[in-house]
Amino acid sequence: MGLTGAATLAAFLLLFGIAWKILDLSRPAISRYGFGFITHQGWDTVHRQFGALDLIWGTAITSFLALLVAAPVSIAIGLYLSELAPRGFRLIIGTLVELLAAIPSVVLGLWGILVLGPFVGAHIEPWLQRHLGFIPLFSGSPQNVGILIAVLVLTIMIVPICSSICRELFLSVPSELEEGAMALGATRWEMVRGVVLPYTRSGVSAALILGLGRAVGEAIAVSMVIGAGFGIHWSLFATGDTLASKIANQYQSADTDILRSSLVYLAGILLIISLLVNLAAQVIVRRFSYQRVGGT
Amino acid sequence: MATEAARFTLSPSRRTRRRKLVNFAMQGLATLAALSAVAVLALVIVSVAQRGAKALNWDFFTKTAATFGESGGGVANALVGSLVLVALATAIALPVAVLIALYVSEFAPPRIADLARLVLDVLNGLPSIIIGVFVYGLLVVGSGQAAWKGSFALAIIMLPLVARATQEVLALVPPTLREGALALGASRWRTVLGVVLPTSVGGILTGTVLAVARAAGETAPLLFTTSIVANTVTWDPRQPMLSIPLSIFQLSESPDPADHARAWALALVLLSFILVASLTARTLLARSRRKLER
Numbered sequence: 001m002g003l004t005g006a007a008t009l010a011a012f013l014l015l016f017g018i019a020w021k022i023l024d025l026s027r028p029a030i031s032r033y034g035f036g037f038i039t040h041q042g043w044d045t046v047h048r049q050f051g052a053l054d055l056i057w058g059t060a061i062t063s064f065l066a067l068l069v070a071a072p073v074s075i076a077i078g079l080y081l082s083e084l085a086p087r088g089f090r091l092i093i094g095t096l097v098e099l100l101a102a103i104p105s106v107v108l109g110l111w112g113i114l115v116l117g118p119f120v121g122a123h124i125e126p127w128l129q130r131h132l133g134f135i136p137l138f139s140g141s142p143q144n145v146g147i148l149i150a151v152l153v154l155t156i157m158i159v160p161i162c163s164s165i166c167r168e169l170f171l172s173v174p175s176e177l178e179e180g181a182m183a184l185g186a187t188r189w190e191m192v193r194g195v196v197l198p199y200t201r202s203g204v205s206a207a208l209i210l211g212l213g214r215a216v217g218e219a220i221a222v223s224m225v226i227g228a229g230f231g232i233h234w235s236l237f238a239t240g241d242t243l244a245s246k247i248a249n250q251y252q253s254a255d256t257d258i259l260r261s262s263l264v265y266l267a268g269i270l271l272i273i274s275l276l277v278n279l280a281a282q283v284i285v286r287r288f289s290y291q292r293v294g295g296t
Numbered sequence: 297m298a299t300e301a302a303r304f305t306l307s308p309s310r311r312t313r314r315r316k317l318v319n320f321a322m323q324g325l326a327t328l329a330a331l332s333a334v335a336v337l338a339l340v341i342v343s344v345a346q347r348g349a350k351a352l353n354w355d356f357f358t359k360t361a362a363t364f365g366e367s368g369g370g371v372a373n374a375l376v377g378s379l380v381l382v383a384l385a386t387a388i389a390l391p392v393a394v395l396i397a398l399y400v401s402e403f404a405p406p407r408i409a410d411l412a413r414l415v416l417d418v419l420n421g422l423p424s425i426i427i428g429v430f431v432y433g434l435l436v437v438g439s440g441q442a443a444w445k446g447s448f449a450l451a452i453i454m455l456p457l458v459a460r461a462t463q464e465v466l467a468l469v470p471p472t473l474r475e476g477a478l479a480l481g482a483s484r485w486r487t488v489l490g491v492v493l494p495t496s497v498g499g500i501l502t503g504t505v506l507a508v509a510r511a512a513g514e515t516a517p518l519l520f521t522t523s524i525v526a527n528t529v530t531w532d533p534r535q536p537m538l539s540i541p542l543s544i545f546q547l548s549e550s551p552d553p554a555d556h557a558r559a560w561a562l563a564l565v566l567l568s569f570i571l572v573a574s575l576t577a578r579t580l581l582a583r584s585r586r587k588l589e590r
Contacts, residue, residue, distance in 0.1 A: 187316060270423060
């Protein structure tokens, strides 16, 4: 029993150790740049002027857009798997969607840069530019790497995660409620909108927040397809960088202590964001399960 | 006759028709979403299989990379490296994770158990690149890279996965079994060793296989801990070792199409392993769960 307690204590210590070590390694950069680092733009390795704003922007735009695409798709897949699919299909398609989550990010990155990127750069982006070019998001010249491709890859990564949580949530809706709505003459969609979605609202938002967390922290696949660009652009065709992809790209070749420390400072910002995101999702999930236990 | 009948039948009003149409459209969209996810999976698997199969041959599995300018060569060091890295990570993570799960579900007071679950969930949600930076700062700074340090980073990724999977199986062990053992005078520890663990060992193993499949594909934790390597096959975990995901990452950045072919072939090996492992584990998990729930 003492042994099991010690192991659990080790997990607690591990979490604190990670936070402490990141803080410790980034101390030189924190004392040199202070909090101005977060709002400073540019990453100048020659003059050793580093700022995180470009990367925070890159992280925000890629993960929010990925979530924007992934949210309706995941909810739709969850609904299909829980309400619509014929019994035999349910297991097969559910398993396939979960296998999509099992594809390692480096394989998805490889596919993104050698297959998806050239296709999007040659066909999708010119089309978007021709028809929607008046929107700043779709202006600029098409390329085989860039923010749009990173968004697509991230979407593929978070859809399976969100949709399998959504499916579990939708399956947890008491069937009396669903049957009641159907008995009152509601169509399937009206039943979903009036009963299933309101009943699972907080759970679904937690699932989406968890997906956001995953998108924010993804380093390898994003660094392979986003093109390591600079600056803040509205165009989705431009190259960019995120907090995580910058660390993955530069940490190994970092030759000065201050550069290495600045990169860990980025990791610290990333750590705080992902802690906040995860805790928020957990709080929602916990409150949600309490409500259900207490409510019935 | 026909018009007469129409006036009194229950033919749908315009409103009903619209409701049915919306319903139909929404069902169509949901089906489309599910099919497109399956299509993306198929697309990725087909691209990897098509391009990867071309570069697979005997040399690929048995030789290390050819020197610059020569053709041929293989990735034996990456294959061996992944094997050692993941085996070692499993050896570190499995016992600790099982102990944590036992503590949480058998011994801990409810409040602490809840807190421990939260810590596991947060650990699970940490970006893997942060774990890479952490292990770099903890173990690599000052003493250099080594395979066991990479394994340690992978073990941190596996820990919450195995612990949560184990916890879920433990929760399915019928309380009557535990009570039976306790009633026979066994101590709680004997009960756990003699009754609870043997009942749930299948579930723990499948959870571990899923975690192994996840760890085998992780790149970010290895990037700073075991990436600068010699071009030889080594089984010694005190040396840095190459791994499959890391060499895919490095080869993908090369301008040489031959390197891309090698990256695809590695991706094929990795993907086949992961898909087979997760499919088997899922099937077994479903079976063992049914057995326990019965």
